[in-house]
Amino acid sequence: MRVVPVLFPCDLGHHHRGEYRAGGERGAPDVLLDLLEGEGVRLGRPRTVPVEVPSEPDDPEAHLKFDGPLSAALQALAEVVESVNADADLPLVLGGDHTTMCGHVLGHSGRHQAGIGLAVLADARADLASPAPPVYDDAPRLKKDPEVTRDGGAARMALAGALRLAGDSTEFGRTMQASAVQAKLTSVVGVRASPWAQMRRLEKTAGFEGWTMERLELDGEAAYRSMLTRHLSAGPIVLSIDVGGLDPHLMHAVREPVTDGLDWSFLKRTLEQCLPHVDRILGIDICEVDPSQDGGAQNSLTRFAETVSPFLKRLTR
Numbered sequence: 001m002r003v004v005p006v007l008f009p010c011d012l013g014h015h016h017r018g019e020y021r022a023g024g025e026r027g028a029p030d031v032l033l034d035l036l037e038g039e040g041v042r043l044g045r046p047r048t049v050p051v052e053v054p055s056e057p058d059d060p061e062a063h064l065k066f067d068g069p070l071s072a073a074l075q076a077l078a079e080v081v082e083s084v085n086a087d088a089d090l091p092l093v094l095g096g097d098h099t100t101m102c103g104h105v106l107g108h109s110g111r112h113q114a115g116i117g118l119a120v121l122a123d124a125r126a127d128l129a130s131p132a133p134p135v136y137d138d139a140p141r142l143k144k145d146p147e148v149t150r151d152g153g154a155a156r157m158a159l160a161g162a163l164r165l166a167g168d169s170t171e172f173g174r175t176m177q178a179s180a181v182q183a184k185l186t187s188v189v190g191v192r193a194s195p196w197a198q199m200r201r202l203e204k205t206a207g208f209e210g211w212t213m214e215r216l217e218l219d220g221e222a223a224y225r226s227m228l229t230r231h232l233s234a235g236p237i238v239l240s241i242d243v244g245g246l247d248p249h250l251m252h253a254v255r256e257p258v259t260d261g262l263d264w265s266f267l268k269r270t271l272e273q274c275l276p277h278v279d280r281i282l283g284i285d286i287c288e289v290d291p292s293q294d295g296g297a298q299n300s301l302t303r304f305a306e307t308v309s310p311f312l313k314r315l316t317r
Contacts, residue, residue, distance in 0.1 A: 002089045003316050004044035005033055008077050010051045012070040013097035013155025014255065017136065018060040020053055023255065024292030025096035031291045032094045035301060039309035042316045044089060049077045049103075051096075063131035064170045065152045071171040074103035081107025081283060090315065093285035098127055098158040100287040101240045102176060105162050108238060108282045109180035116282065117185030117237035118162060119228060121270050122245025124258035126191050126210060128199040129156040130166045131173060146197040155288075159188065165202055181238075183207035185231050189216065189224060189270075190245030190262045213260050221266070225273055232273075235280025241267070243304065244288045253294035253301050264307050271311035278315060 007029035014023055033046060051073045058065045077093070081104055084091040093104045101120070108116055132149040135141050142150055150156065160166045162181045166173035187209035195203065203210060209231075211224055231237060248257030250264060274281060286308075294301050 001315070002044040003041075003092050003312060004084045004089045005046040006077070006080055006084065006091050006093045007033065007046055007048045008051065008093055008095040008100050008103065010070075010073050010096040010099060012051070012053070012066045012073065013099040013158070014153050015058065015065045015151070017151070018058040018062065018065055020057065020066065022053070023096075024290035025255065025288065028096055028289040028291055029094035031298070031301065032286060032289060032305070035298075035305035036309060036312065039305050041309050041312045043092070047080050047084065049073070049080050061134065062152055063133060063149070064154055064157070064172055066154070067171045070099060070154055071175045074099065074106060074172075074175060077103030078106035082110060085111060085282070090281070091283040092312070093283065095285055095287040097155040098123075098242055098287050099154050099161075100285050101158050101242075102161045102179070104240070104283060104285045105179050105181050105238055106176070108236070109178055112180050112236055112282070114180070115182040115185065116180050117231045117234060118181045118240065119186075119231060119237055120159070120188040120240045120242060120245075122190045122262050122267060123188050123242040124190060124244040124261060125156065125193045126188060126195060126199055126203060127156050127159040128165070128195070128202040128206065130160045130198065130202070131157070131170045132198060142196040144197055146201045149198055150196065159208075160202060162186075163206055163208065165206060185234055185237065187211065187228060187231060192260050193258045225270075228270070228273060232277035232280060235277060236282045237280055238282050239274065239284045241284070241286045241308070242288045243286070251300045251304060253290050253298075254288060255290045255293065264303060268307050268310070271308060275311070275314055
């Protein structure tokens, strides 16, 4: 089995009040590929998914920004992932923002319509927002009103999209209805950002395993690993690493860092736990990396590559 890198330079999940500005996530796939190859990871020939950027600003009041271009990009990613699978290879999707995960799971869903699992190995936020009127800086309303969202950025809707909870009012929501991700086989670890009312409402009904840092500390890492083993054993499953779930004191290359988080050893042990179940792993994606925040030496990105490389090397043997 070859591990084939799929480069997806998409940053359409973020915006500035409807205005597109190229973010650091757009250059992340190339940087990650160079670092992983520098660690000696043997990879297949890279596949690149072109992502067209909007030429005009979106409506600041749009419930989901860049809906059309984003949906087209996700469908293009899904097609490439599906073609990698057709060659009996494993896709390593090196993406931009967290919408990467949406296109990734879509690429596996056609072959596995009975259902797939999803293990988000690190994420500071549950990303359960959904299209709704944006309120931007009105924090009190965002905290209390479940009928509004922060800014309509799709990066905060990634998990809702994967679980088909983004509704059908947008092209993104309709596109994600084809996702085969099953909530009972889905877990997210590293969550600690305070969710707004809209997210809290979905958390109560979504049915996935949410592991906040508080829960991880109270229940213990062994309890988390037992749950993850059950999901891996049930398979097939997609692995997703949102680097925003790592402690920002360790991982600097993040656009919106959140205090606290997982450490390198936790990520390494979790990846090692997945190795006995490699036959059930459909693919891996890495997202929300912003190299522009890491400084010229790229110290934290280098450490990240050192952490995940042993796992990837085992996959390519």
